[in-house]
Amino acid sequence: MPELDAVVEALKSAFPDAIEDVLVFRGDTTVTVSRERLLDICRFCRDTEGLEYNFLSDVAGVDYYPAEPRFGLAYNLYSMPRNASLRLKVMLPGDDPTVDSVTPVYPAANWQEREYLDLLGITFNGHPDPRRILLPDDWEGHPLRKDYPLGYETVQFSFNYDEITKHKPLAQK
Amino acid sequence: MTTVPEQYEWEESLQSLKNLVSERALTGETMVLNMGPQHPSTHGVLRLAIELDGETVVNCIPDIGYLHTGIEKNMESKKYEGALVMTDRMDYLNNMGNNLAYCLAIEKLAELDVPIRGQYLRVIGAELTRINSHLVWLGTHAMDIGAMSLFLYCFRERERILDMFEMISGQRMMTSYIRPGGVWRDITPDFLPTLRGFLNDFPRRIDEYETLLTNNPLWRDRTQGIGYVSLDDALAMGCTGPTLRGSGIAWDIRKAMPYSAYDQFDFDVPVGQNGDVYDRYMVRVEELRQSVRILNQAVEKLPDGPFRSNNRKYVPPPRSELGRSMEAVIHHFKLWTEGFRPPKGEV
Amino acid sequence: MGVGQKLGDLGVVTVRLEDAVNWARTNAMWPMLFGLACCAIEMMSTQASNYDMSRFGMELNRPSPRQSDLMIVAGRVARKMAPVLRQLYDQMPDPKWVLSMGDCASCSGVFNNYALVQGVDEIVPVDVYVAGCPPRPEQLIHGIITLHERVKQERFDYWYEKERA
Numbered sequence: 001m002p003e004l005d006a007v008v009e010a011l012k013s014a015f016p017d018a019i020e021d022v023l024v025f026r027g028d029t030t031v032t033v034s035r036e037r038l039l040d041i042c043r044f045c046r047d048t049e050g051l052e053y054n055f056l057s058d059v060a061g062v063d064y065y066p067a068e069p070r071f072g073l074a075y076n077l078y079s080m081p082r083n084a085s086l087r088l089k090v091m092l093p094g095d096d097p098t099v100d101s102v103t104p105v106y107p108a109a110n111w112q113e114r115e116y117l118d119l120l121g122i123t124f125n126g127h128p129d130p131r132r133i134l135l136p137d138d139w140e141g142h143p144l145r146k147d148y149p150l151g152y153e154t155v156q157f158s159f160n161y162d163e164i165t166k167h168k169p170l171a172q173k
Numbered sequence: 174m175t176t177v178p179e180q181y182e183w184e185e186s187l188q189s190l191k192n193l194v195s196e197r198a199l200t201g202e203t204m205v206l207n208m209g210p211q212h213p214s215t216h217g218v219l220r221l222a223i224e225l226d227g228e229t230v231v232n233c234i235p236d237i238g239y240l241h242t243g244i245e246k247n248m249e250s251k252k253y254e255g256a257l258v259m260t261d262r263m264d265y266l267n268n269m270g271n272n273l274a275y276c277l278a279i280e281k282l283a284e285l286d287v288p289i290r291g292q293y294l295r296v297i298g299a300e301l302t303r304i305n306s307h308l309v310w311l312g313t314h315a316m317d318i319g320a321m322s323l324f325l326y327c328f329r330e331r332e333r334i335l336d337m338f339e340m341i342s343g344q345r346m347m348t349s350y351i352r353p354g355g356v357w358r359d360i361t362p363d364f365l366p367t368l369r370g371f372l373n374d375f376p377r378r379i380d381e382y383e384t385l386l387t388n389n390p391l392w393r394d395r396t397q398g399i400g401y402v403s404l405d406d407a408l409a410m411g412c413t414g415p416t417l418r419g420s421g422i423a424w425d426i427r428k429a430m431p432y433s434a435y436d437q438f439d440f441d442v443p444v445g446q447n448g449d450v451y452d453r454y455m456v457r458v459e460e461l462r463q464s465v466r467i468l469n470q471a472v473e474k475l476p477d478g479p480f481r482s483n484n485r486k487y488v489p490p491p492r493s494e495l496g497r498s499m500e501a502v503i504h505h506f507k508l509w510t511e512g513f514r515p516p517k518g519e520v
Numbered sequence: 521m522g523v524g525q526k527l528g529d530l531g532v533v534t535v536r537l538e539d540a541v542n543w544a545r546t547n548a549m550w551p552m553l554f555g556l557a558c559c560a561i562e563m564m565s566t567q568a569s570n571y572d573m574s575r576f577g578m579e580l581n582r583p584s585p586r587q588s589d590l591m592i593v594a595g596r597v598a599r600k601m602a603p604v605l606r607q608l609y610d611q612m613p614d615p616k617w618v619l620s621m622g623d624c625a626s627c628s629g630v631f632n633n634y635a636l637v638q639g640v641d642e643i644v645p646v647d648v649y650v651a652g653c654p655p656r657p658e659q660l661i662h663g664i665i666t667l668h669e670r671v672k673q674e675r676f677d678y679w680y681e682k683e684r685a
Contacts (some may be wrong), residue, residue, distance in 0.1 A: 134241040144246060166644050335565075345562075
């Protein structure tokens with residue numbers, strides 16, 4: 001993919017110390033960047049002639065527990081004029097999962113970031129509306145973290161019938 | 174019951190929205206009204222805090238999560254094959270589309286091949302699901318605006334599609350028909366005649382819907398110029414599909430990055446100009462026609478051959494092999510107890 | 521049968537009060553729209569032309585709990601939705617019934633996790649459970665007929681007990 005190589009070269013020359021890793025796998029390019037420069041790199045990707053990544057398709061958050069750095073955030077950028085996509089990835093340490101919000105550059109990131117604020121507990125600096133989005137406001141914990149239990153409930157059989165029935169006082173009408 | 178006076182409670186909830194509503198709402202000039210989560214026109218459970226200036230909505234604060242199901246968390250603890258049934262239930266009107274996206278990701282990761290008949294069957298499934306989904310949209314949208322009869326017509330056609338789904342997969346809605354490496358089973362002999370009959374009737378039905386709506390002054394009054402999304406906004410907010418095309422950019426993922434043999438079909442991408450509700454309606458109705466066109470080509474050109482990949486590391490062997498081959502039994506056992514293990518990577 | 525009878529002059533019909541009341545209740549049992557997920561789409565199918573729930577006097581789906589008798593909980597109930605559901609149930613006037621439609625509402629089905637209420641019977645009393653993921657319209661109609669049969673057998677002493685409780 002010569003075209004994407006040019007993109008990576010452009011990124012490398014513009015931000016020589018911020019590009020941590022470049023990975024090409026099954027035709028997808030993933031560029032791992034440092035979290036301090038993420039916002040600048042996003043702005044560069046959107047505004048530079050020849051890159052024009054004008055569309056943020058998705059933000060994906062991963063918990064690599066127990067590895068360190070623990071959290072990964074992948075920003076999937078897409079360029080409509082050039083029909084090309086690029087994945088920017090930023091790794092965050094487990095004890096301080098903080099990153100700059102890219103909402104000023106891509107407004108589409110607003111809810112996506114709120115989702116990871118909610119489910120992974122990542123703090124986004126400069127986010128216009130940092131509230132929980134999916135869960136109730138008084139929820140404790142961040143469910144998509146690997147150390148959060150699934151909340152599994154055992155199936156009711158005859159041997160544990162009474163135990164389960166206790167949770168359902170209204171079932172026996 | 175709490176002893177907090179009602180007025181105080183209301184003031185407090187307004188203060189919590191302070192950064193989200195305009196100054197006029199805090200002074201009481203505009204009214205903040207709650208809508209949902211249980212409301213007849215919120216198909217899907219959604220709460221909106223709406224700021225009204227008279228009858229005009231000037232601001233809207235959506236509150237989602239009333240249907241948060243924790244599917245990601247559940248899928249983490251399942252095998253690849255087992256997690257497929259979850260994808261059906263994510264967008265329950267577009268079940269095969271979700272199956273397809275999930276299977277395409279697995280196939281890309283595992284470099285799994287899909288036979289050409291499997292790809293065509295996937296296209297048939299995906300396009301039927303598109304028609305199905307658009308029909309529910311059209312019926313309920315018209316019902317919300319006040320045209321109740323369209324709801325009955327749309328669901329009449331939808332039942333025919335659901336019958337076809339039942340024919341090929343055994344379920345009406347949660348089909349799980351598209352599997353990694355192809356589709357679950359080959360189509361039954363009576364599927365293609367039924368589909369042909371449907372494709373024969375359906376264009377006339379679309380005309381019927383259009384006679385009811387397209388030039389109807391009531392419909393036009395309530396859709397034209399409403400819900401305007403400019404092209405820049407649509408791109409910045411990450412809109413896709415008919416919402417993006419309604420704003421005037423001819424971008425379709427089936428054309429831009431063709432998957433599953435979509436490059437072998439001839440179809441147009443409908444585009445709107447004004448970016449309002451009416452244009453999005455026109456785009457979707459035209460998509461119904463284009464789907465019929467794709468389906469006609471798929472039925473015409475449907476190739477023979479296998480419908481699912483032969484890679485036994487990922488695809489369980491058919492029943493007929495189990496009685497003859499020891500290897501098939503081992504593969505079967507491994508796949509249904511451990512599942513498959515694609516290589517590590519990110520796609 | 522004379523002309524008078526055909527015109528509605530049936531004379532005097534004696535019937536037990538329980539039967540008359542239950543007949544009235546079952547033949548115009550207005551359901552409340554409580555569509556939550558996939559099952560809601562099947563519930564809509566049940567009301568649409570092919571299955572036509574108005575055969576059972578249920579074509580009026582009331583959006584307001586104050587006007588409805590039967591709550592069809594169609595779909596998965598998230599923890600965030602649970603207080604809303606209970607509040608709506610409390611707003612419904614007596615007599616009221618709850619039909620839990622689908623696996624998710626009955627026991628949360630395939631989604632056995634933190635986000636969902638594990639069966640809607642944890643928050644409201646349920647009269648009829650309909651299994652299936654999602655149930656076919658026929659199954660829902662069967663559930664409704666089961667409920668009707670149950671309501672038809674209600675007796676005065678049962679109403680009194682309910683009042684006292």
